[in-house]
Amino acid sequence: MKVLIPTPLHDYTKGQSQVQASGSSIAEVLADLDRKYPGIRFRMVDEQDSIRGHMRVFVNGEDQREINTPLKVDDEVMIVQALSGG
């Protein structure tokens, strides 16, 4: 499925803002991303498997906070960094 990557993580995806990944849940998609782009998952998800405070994962436009949220093969996953700072 299509996964949109925010600019702070482009160092991992060699500048790509959109990549392909597979999995039947957000957790599996993030694991697949980490296989392709080592290190990217831990920047987004902490060691207790919680999505970090300033990261958001939208599935088909819906904000999903649980890493075990199921996904369908044609879902679109958008990873964004939440508005913070000033």
Added chain:
Amino acid sequence: MAAKSTQKPSAPVAAPVTLLVATRKGAFFIKTDKTRKAWKIRGPVFLGHIVHHVLLDPRDQRTLLLAARTGHLGPTVFRSTDKGKTWTEASRPPAFAKVPEGEKGRVVDHTFWLTPGHASEPGVWYAGTSPQGLFRSEDAGATWSSVAGFNDHVMYTKWTGGDQDGTPDGPKLHSILVDPRDANHLYIGMSSGGVFESHDRGKDWQPLNAGCRADFRPDVYPEYGHDPHCVRMHPLAPDILYQQNHCGIYRMDRNEAKWVRIGERMPKTIGDIGFPMVLHPRDPDTAWVFPMDGTAVWPRTSPGGKPATYVTRNAGRTWQRQDKGLPASQAWFTVKRQCMSCDRHKNAGLYFGTTSGEIWASRNEGEKWSCIAKHLPHIYAVEAVDLG
């Protein structure tokens, strides 16, 4: 009180000096030749990353580790094996163990402190985190493992206190010290928590806070729960420990196992509160501090807006003010705990970085200061090394 060296004396080294400067917005390398008269800035590297510490491995003189996070992304460690030309990320950064479903587990907010391991253990490094955690790498920073003897110690919660028992940036484990005589012998400092010691490479720990005050507690001499800001062990006399604490400046002869408050000899108008402390590379009786205002609501600025270092050359019996070249008034900066360092020249060079982004240098052990860089971001750490 004079300390005897137990290690082989180290000769002065008239080498080029590089300052590894960690800032809130990236890292910088500020280099001079062996005359230490002109400085050149390289960087930033990792612009926009919050860099808490950059350190050179003294065992190979080329490996650098850099602890970073950003405002949005999780904490990690970057490593360079070519003196900072190229960097790769740790494949397993410091992280606490995952807890079972339904339990609340700890999460590393940032890696705060890096320490190379013992000379007999090439590739070994230690890292201290916020909240308080101790981690060890055996492959020069590529992968990190929890030091379970500390992180899972039955006393961990009591020793470290809650989330409110720490600094404004979060409670920290810092000042990881490795005894040059014995790789199994470690010290750590925690804000809060106090100073702790291990004789078995971190499998078990004991508090080492006797004699040290904790004025912010109802029992001012507790066994643990103190706030050491910076703990130093002299490399040539490893039984001599110093600490700049939240509640004064202290020195310990490890054989006596009791901290002695040597800051009481500081001028009363200045006090003995501060963050950093630096020891002379060859003289265990010589140490520098950078006092800050710890009165009333704790401004944490230079007292009276007049910054100065203070040096003792007799293990704390007397202190001398050193402010030549520093602003005479209206200078309200703070120097954080990792922001003061020295080199190994015959006349040791002293360096400090400020919260207002200035680097100050002295070629003569603090007798005269000059500003060698300004307009940098908020400085978190300064380490003086020989990068060739």
